Amino acid sequence: MxxxxxxxxxxxxxxxxxxxxxxxxxxxxxxxxxxxxxxxxxxxxxxxxxxxxxxxxxxxxxxxxxxxxxxxxxxxxxxxxxxxxxxxxxxxxxxxxxxxxxxxxxxxxxxxxxxxxxxxxxxxxxxxxxxxxxxxxxxxxxxxxxxxxxxxxxxxxxxxxxxxxxxxxxxxxxxxxxxxxxxxxxxxxxxSHLGATTLHTALIELLGSRGVRIADTYQLNVGGNMDFYNLSDPARSHSKQLSKRRALASTGLDATDVAAGPNGYVKYLGDRKVCFLRIEAEGMLGSPLSMEIRLEVEDSxxxxxxxxxxxxxxxxxxxxxxxxxxxxxxxxxxxxxxxxxxxxxxxxxxxxxxxxxxxxxxxxxxxxx
Structure with a gap:
């Protein structure tokens, strides 16, 4: 050493x-x-x-x-x-x-x-x-x-x-x-280094830089480690939900009613985390834009x-x-x-x-x- x-x-x-x-x-x-x-x-x-x-x-x-x-x-x-x-x-x-x-x-x-x-x-x-x-x-x-x-x-x-x-x-x-x-x-x-929050906030910033207006979004996460097991208890997950919304709010988005955070424990997944992310937005002439992403990572x-x-x-x-x-x-x-x-x-x-x-x-x- x-x-x-x-x-x-x-x-x-x-x-x-x-x-x-x-x-x-x-x-x-x-x-x-x-x-x-x-x-x-x-x-x-x-x-x-x-x-x-x-x-x-x-x-x-x-x-x-x-x-x-x-x-x-x-x-x-x-x-x-x-x-x-x-x-x-x-x-x-x-x-x-x-x-x-x-x-x-x-x-x-x-x-x-x-x-x-x-x-x-x-x-x-x-x-x-x-x-x-x-x-x-x-x-x-x-x-x-x-x-x-x-x-x-x-x-x-x-x-x-x-x-x-x-x-x-x-x-x-x-x-x-x-x-x-x-x-x-x-x-x-x-x-996380490249997790759900990092990807979500980067995409929101990218759309905003093009003047695209975000209408709605969500971020749903499931995993199989003890973090997700603990967070499946509503009494334990409150601070995590607040933290996720604060991260999204840092992009300028009103995240008050955005669903973002842990949404289930699936033992089969082990240390894998799966994120389901959707963004709905509005471009030039009110044209609709939407994207859906499935991100899977080894969590730890x-x-x-x-x-x-x-x-x-x-x-x-x-x-x-x-x-x-x-x-x-x-x-x-x-x-x-x-x-x-x-x-x-x-x-x-x-x-x-x-x-x-x-x-x-x-x-x-x-x-x-």
Whole structure:
């Protein structure tokens, strides 16, 4: 491992974490040839510079075993593309809070230790591991747990990447805490590398650039991983629905009544996600225009490609002494950033950040004591 590594912690060791770990392992030998990797280096860091130093979960099948084994343990359904050797890192028990409420409680039996884990214990674990960045892969709807990890990161001096739609970057109190502690914050709700939201917003922007008026649209998604199982519970999916509409609204579209988001769990699909997208529009002389698209992707690698950017951006932001929400990158990496932008503008801001951070001076995050 290079001296300039990124010490990463994971909250939630499910399918997305599995694909991200696999991508890091693969990148150490084949990074320049990896499809889907936008930048070989961000802030001077390669993806292969990631070192996993802590991991938390609540499932009794995952807690206490090596991370390499945990990323293959049920209910994870991510496809194993890469052989991951033992990592010498055991998954720790995370705080239970609201992590497995609703339908997830039928699938996940919490580890006995989770009931006694406190926020201060997570903060201490992050300090002991000298974590630079924590990626939060917790289930949608677990607001208390997500925000607890965020506070623990701010106190420990570790940057926070919020892959969930629960408000962290959009929570004024938490955004202010990260700014006060001098720690970078990225969020909310990871935008898949080339998923339904990215395709939908790009098409809306394309039509708008031609003066075509959109009359109606919808985006329906089904999948077979635990994310879709969790989101099939209406009590858990509310924040995801809001996040999807915010992403569409960033294009200038009135998305108040647009159907967009998870619409069903189909176990047969496994880690595949299928999007059915339709746009109806009006062109010159009121002429009708419509399109229907079926997009199928392997869900977790699609997310891992974005996390590959996000963790290196977070570490680069820390090197530059940036703190609080890193607005220039969030609109490209997340569906529900505090400052939304059209697809092309978000990409331009992200690429500008990467170019400006090409070679920062090495620096360690200031871990609070």
């Amino acid at each position: 290079t001296e300039r590594c990124i010490r990463v912690a994971l909250a939630g060791v499910g399918s997305c974490a599995s694909s991200f770990v696999q991508a890091v392992v693969l990148s150490r030998s084949a990074e320049q040839d990896m499809p889907g990797l936008m930048h070989h280096r961000i802030g001077g860091y390669r993806l292969g510079d990631v070192e996993f130093v802590a991991a938390f979960d609540v499932d009794h099948r995952k807690v206490g075993i090596d991370l390499a084994e945990a990323i293959d343990t049920a209910p994870t359904v991510a496809v194993r593309h890469v052989a991951v050797p033992p990592m010498g890192l055991k998954v720790g028990a995370g705080p239970l809070l609201d992590g497995v409420e609703g339908k997830l409680s039928k699938i996940v039996e919490p580890h006995p230790d989770c009931g006694s884990v406190t926020a201060s214990m997570v903060t201490a674990a992050l300090r002991d591991a000298e974590a630079d960045v924590l990626v939060c892969f917790l289930p949608t709807g677990a607001r208390a747990a997500v925000q607890m990890y965020a506070r623990a990161c701010a106190e420990a001096g570790a940057a926070f990447v919020n892959a969930t739609p629960e408000p962290v970057a959009n929570c004024p109190e938490l955004a202010a805490l990260f700014l006060e502690r001098g720690v970078p914050l990225l969020g909310d709700d990871l935008r 690698p699609n997310a891992a490609a974005v996390v590959a950017n996000a963790v290196r951006v977070a570490r680069s932001a820390a090197d530059q002494r940036l703190s609080g929400v890193v607005d220039p990158v969030c609109a490209f990496l997340f569906k529900s950033p505090p400052l939304g932008m059209p697809e092309s503008e978000a990409l331009r801001c992200f690429q500008t950040f990467v170019e400006k951070s090409a070679a920062p001076a090495p620096a360690a995050l200031a871990h609070t004591t």
